[in-house]
Amino acid sequence: MPELPEVETVRGQLEPVLVGRTFTDGGAHPSAKFATAPHVVGATVEAVRRRGKYLLVDLDDDRELVLHLGMTGRFLVGAEATAPEHDPYVRAWWLLDDGSRLAYRDVRRFGRIAVVPAGDHRSLPTLHHLGPEPFDDAFSADHLWQAVRASSMRVKTQLLNQRVVAGVGNIYADEALWAARVNPAARTITRPQAARLRDAVREALAAGLENGGTTLRDYRTVIGDEGRNQHTLRCYGRAGEPCERCGTELRRRVIDARGGTWCPTCQAR
DNA sequence: GGCTGGCCCTGTACGC
DNA sequence: TGCGTACAGGGCCAGC
Numbered sequence: 001m002p003e004l005p006e007v008e009t010v011r012g013q014l015e016p017v018l019v020g021r022t023f024t025d026g027g028a029h030p031s032a033k034f035a036t037a038p039h040v041v042g043a044t045v046e047a048v049r050r051r052g053k054y055l056l057v058d059l060d061d062d063r064e065l066v067l068h069l070g071m072t073g074r075f076l077v078g079a080e081a082t083a084p085e086h087d088p089y090v091r092a093w094w095l096l097d098d099g100s101r102l103a104y105r106d107v108r109r110f111g112r113i114a115v116v117p118a119g120d121h122r123s124l125p126t127l128h129h130l131g132p133e134p135f136d137d138a139f140s141a142d143h144l145w146q147a148v149r150a151s152s153m154r155v156k157t158q159l160l161n162q163r164v165v166a167g168v169g170n171i172y173a174d175e176a177l178w179a180a181r182v183n184p185a186a187r188t189i190t191r192p193q194a195a196r197l198r199d200a201v202r203e204a205l206a207a208g209l210e211n212g213g214t215t216l217r218d219y220r221t222v223i224g225d226e227g228r229n230q231h232t233l234r235c236y237g238r239a240g241e242p243c244e245r246c247g248t249e250l251r252r253r254v255i256d257a258r259g260g261t262w263c264p265t266c267q268a269r
Numbered sequence: 270g271g272c273t274g275g276c277c278c279t280g281t282a283c284g285c
Numbered sequence: 286t287g288c289g290t291a292c293a294g295g296g297c298c299a300g301c
Binding site: 069257 | 295298
């Protein structure tokens with residue numbers, strides 16, 4: 001499932017394909033989640049940015065193409081970017097003025113495509129209320145501590161809701177909580193725990209970025225490569241295996257409808 | 270305004 | 286072998 005490192009990897013690969021190019025044609029699945037994709041035809045791409053897990057494509061007509069990969073979304077370019085009649089899971093496609101083709105493929109349709117006035121994200125509540133980027137100074141230990149303290153939600157749920165920090169999903173949340181020795185179900189944390197967790201979030205995401213993302217099932221880069229970060233995970237998806245820090249068997253637990261892995265000893269309350 | 274839970278969606282795994 | 290069911294989960298939204 002694409003989180004910040006996966007989306008940033010995709011952004012870096014889309015940028016040279018799209019910047020300076022004009023959309024000359026396009027089509028989309030009729031679902032409201034994708035139907036506006038062809039509205040960018042005639043516009044030229046000025047930049048490809050990322051905010052949290054969202055890709056933001058700046059257009060030269062003061063609009064923005066907003067893309068979210070959901071769980072199974074990926075982009076295809078060149079020969080791989082076939083039309084929906086050849087691939088039933090292609091939800092949107094565009095033709096560029098250099099003759100190349102871009103397709104958005106999303107098996108489970110959890111992704112989303114929107115065309116909005118530049119900077120106006122009110123129609124996308126999560127993007128509109130997005131918290132600071134994890135590597136910004138604004139994501140400080142104090143910010144994290146205050147946010148957790150001000151809410152009754154569990155700390156893992158707060159990491160996932162995108163308001164406290166942008167771009168963290170289930171995999172990197174589990175990794176960060178394990179590294180920081182914080183119980184995922186806790187509703188309060190100490191200030192030292194907040195400092196450890198802030199650092200651990202950054203380290204987990206940095207490792208993901210360094211390794212081109214985490215491929216557990218569906219994630220692929222634009223050029224079809226798998227990420228390599230799945231080989232470095234120390235907690236997520238390892239339920240039943242011994243914790244490499246203390247040897248206790250890692251356990252799986254569902255918190256607020258999100259499955260996850262934790263160490264009952266290292267991450268005791 | 271904050272929080273919870275249901276829903277969307279479809280491939281995969283598993284039990285019978 | 287084939288069918289039915291549970292599960293995975295990010296974001297949205299209704300309801301409390």
